[in-house]
Amino acid sequence: MLNVQHLTFSYKKTPILKDISFKVNAGENLAIIGESGSGKSTLLNLIYGEFDLNQGQIFWKDTEILGPKYNLVIGYEFMKYVHQEFDLMPYITVAENIAKHLSRFYPEEREERTNELLNVVELEAFANVKVKTLSGGQKQRVALARALAKQPEIILLDEPFSHIDNFKKQSLRRNVFKYLKDKNITCIVATHDKEDVLGFADTMIVLENQQILEQGKPEALYNNPKTPLIASFFGEFNMIDDKIVYANRLEVVEKSNLKATVITSYFKAYHYLIEADLNGEKVFFEHHTSIEKGQEVYLSISE
Incomplete structure (x- = not known):
């Protein structure tokens, strides 16, 4: 030991x-x-x-x-x-x-x-x-x-x-x-x-x-990342309502209280990383296809 x-x-x-x-x-x-x-x-x-x-x-x-x-x-x-x-x-x-x-x-x-x-x-x-x-x-x-x-x-x-x-x-x-x-x-x-x-x-x-x-x-x-530093080691993440949310735990839904506007899409081989604007802050989420710039989407946090 x-x-x-x-x-x-x-x-x-x-x-x-x-x-x-x-x-x-x-x-x-x-x-x-x-x-x-x-x-x-x-x-x-x-x-x-x-x-x-x-x-x-x-x-x-x-x-x-x-x-x-x-x-x-x-x-x-x-x-x-x-x-x-x-x-x-x-x-x-x-x-x-x-x-x-x-x-x-x-x-x-x-x-x-x-x-x-x-x-x-x-x-x-x-x-x-x-x-x-x-x-x-x-x-x-x-x-x-x-x-x-x-x-x-x-x-x-x-x-x-x-x-x-x-x-x-x-x-x-x-x-x-x-x-x-x-x-x-x-x-x-x-x-x-x-x-x-x-x-x-x-x-x-x-x-x-x-x-x-x-x-x-x-x-x-x-x-259970206690700080943004720990979360950043594992991948893209967001701070939403003072909580750490990984990009792969945000998903597009028909309606929610999280409404974002797409800025750009990044091809990542097995998915696209979408950068969007959420209430004046950048937010990142994963999606199976690219999304047009300017398109509005609703997001939900999956467990």
């Missing part, structure tokens, strides 16, 4: 995180979300032991995670961290990067493990290609595989799919998160992308103003 207790951290007297506490059980997936500058990456750095805490403690099982004041070498054998900077060796191949820290005394196991991870990150065809020739997204996939090579007990991922194109992103997410679950590896993901969270995270934490604004299961936070 990862146990973060009353963590507080400042950088050059600037408060970054205040009184952060949470627990993550072995094999669970925790997503950390928040706006840019909210402290997501800093929190991962602290969990890894890259900085010294001002207050609080961090434990993995019975081991206290300590910073550079106490450790000459940053990091722990049981934990891996995939930064946004990949720190790969450019002049050797993809397979050699992945196998770099695996024992040479067991060549068959080493090769089998490397091939397994090449499959997880969908880079089998690039096994013998030098890393320097790869795209940013491909390098990110190599970094993921290399971090998993020695099968850590816990892995920290900072925007792990941000450089990967949409053609590969969905299948790669499924592969990586399934692998982590199958191997009972605890995963902490810092992300701004809801697709990294929905369907994968057991729990999510929302950071705002250096503190935990909310934490819980993604379904609970989606169904």
Whole structure:
């Protein structure tokens, strides 16, 4: 179990995180979300032991995670961290990067493990290609595989799919998160992308103003967003009578007390997102077809 207790951290007297506490059980997936500058990456750095805490403690099982004041070498054998900077060796191949820290005394196991991870990150065809020739997204996939090579007990991922194109992103997410679950590896993901969270995270934490604004299961936070910040993570929303209403919970009806005038329609593949004017305020709702600009519609909030 990862146990973060009353963590507080400042950088050059600037408060970054205040009184952060949470627990993550072995094999669970925790997503950390928040706006840019909210402290997501800093929190991962602290969990890894890259900085010294001002207050609080961090434990993995019975081991206290300590910073550079106490450790000459940053990091722990049981934990891996995939930064946004990949720190790969450019002049050797993809397979050699992945196998770099695996024992040479067991060549068959080493090769089998490397091939397994090449499959997880969908880079089998690039096994013998030098890393320097790869795209940013491909390098990110190599970094993921290399971090998993020695099968850590816990892995920290900072925007792990941000450089990967949409053609590969969905299948790669499924592969990586399934692998982590199958191997009972605890995963902490810092992300701004809801697709990294929905369907994968057991729990999510929302950071705002250096503190935990909310934490819980993604379904609970989606169904009962306490603030516009939380709602905005999941998609388009509106404030109607001081209540948060998602765009997909507004529907066109024959008559209601919500009368809006259509401004424009946005094609979203499986639906149209309609922007309209409701009593001088912009409102967004989903519809199965586009609606002519200027057309008046009545809206109802579905449960």
